Amino acid sequence: xxxxxxxxxxxxxxxxxxxxxxxxxxxxxxxxxxxxxxxxxxxxxxxxxxxxxxxxxxxxxxxxxxxxxxxxxxxxxxxxxxxxxxxxxxxxxxxxxxxxxxxxxxxxxxxxxxxxxxxxxxxxxxxxxxxxxxxxxxxxxxxxxxxxxxxxxxxxxxxxxxxxxxxxxxxxxxxxxxxxxxxxxxxxxxxxxxxxxxxxxxxxxxxxxxxxxxxxxxxxxxxxxxxxxxxxxxxxxxxxxxxxxxxxxxx
Numbered sequence: 001x002x003x004x005x006x007x008x009x010x011x012x013x014x015x016x017x018x019x020x021x022x023x024x025x026x027x028x029x030x031x032x033x034x035x036x037x038x039x040x041x042x043x044x045x046x047x048x049x050x051x052x053x054x055x056x057x058x059x060x061x062x063x064x065x066x067x068x069x070x071x072x073x074x075x076x077x078x079x080x081x082x083x084x085x086x087x088x089x090x091x092x093x094x095x096x097x098x099x100x101x102x103x104x105x106x107x108x109x110x111x112x113x114x115x116x117x118x119x120x121x122x123x124x125x126x127x128x129x130x131x132x133x134x135x136x137x138x139x140x141x142x143x144x145x146x147x148x149x150x151x152x153x154x155x156x157x158x159x160x161x162x163x164x165x166x167x168x169x170x171x172x173x174x175x176x177x178x179x180x181x182x183x184x185x186x187x188x189x190x191x192x193x194x195x196x197x198x199x200x201x202x203x204x205x206x207x208x209x210x211x212x213x214x215x216x217x218x219x220x221x222x223x224x225x226x227x228x229x230x231x232x233x234x235x236x237x238x239x240x241x242x243x244x245x246x247x248x249x250x251x
Contacts, residue, residue, distance in 0.1 A: 046126075094106075095126070096198070097159055097200070098127075098143070099146075102128070104125045140155055147179055153165045153175075159200060166197055173189055173190070174188045189245065198212075198214065200213075209239065212236070214234070
C-alpha cells in the first residue's frame, strides 16, 4: 500500500543519503519497517521507519510514513531536500522479503475469495544481486519459477527457510513450507476479518515468530465510530509456529 509521508525528521539519516547507492546484502531478511520510495532506477531511497521497527504492537497500522526518525540504507539522487521536515512525498511502500537479497512491494486488491472475479496486485521486485535495482514487476511469476508455486497460490514472502503464501478462495489461510518442499506442510488460520494479506515480516513481539501485514475489515460499530471513513484498516497480525496446524496428508 502506498502512503503519503509528511514531516520526516532526518537528523540521523541526512548524512547517509549521499553515502552511495549500494544496497545491503541482507536486504531481504524480513526486517519490520523496511520501506522504499522508488521513482526510477536513478531516483529512489530505501530506508527503515524506526518508529515501526521499534514500537509495532499486534494490531497496529503497519504502513510506513508517519512522522518519526528514519534510517536510510541506500539512495540515489534522493537527497534531504526531497525528505525535508516541511516536505510532502508520495509513493512510500512497504518491502517484503523474496529471498535474502531481494524484496518486493505489494499494492492493490484481490477479490474477496468467494467469487470468480480476481484482480492481481501490482508488485515491484528489487534486488542487490543485479545491475539494476528494479528486477521485475511481477513477484508472483518469479515465485512460481523459484519456489514451484501454482497459478492459484499467491506469494507473501520468505523468512529463513520458509516460504509463505495463500490460495485463491482461501484468503485468510496462510500456508508455509520450506523452499525445497514440494507439498504443503503447515498453515495458519487468521481471523476472518483479516481478509486481505499483503506480506510477511519478522515479528516484533518477543513471544511471536512472524507477522502478517493485513487489511482488517472494520466492524459495523468501528465504522460508525470512525464516521464511516473506511471499510478496512491496516493491521500487523503476529503468530507463533506452535499454533500452526498440519495440512491433511502431511502428518
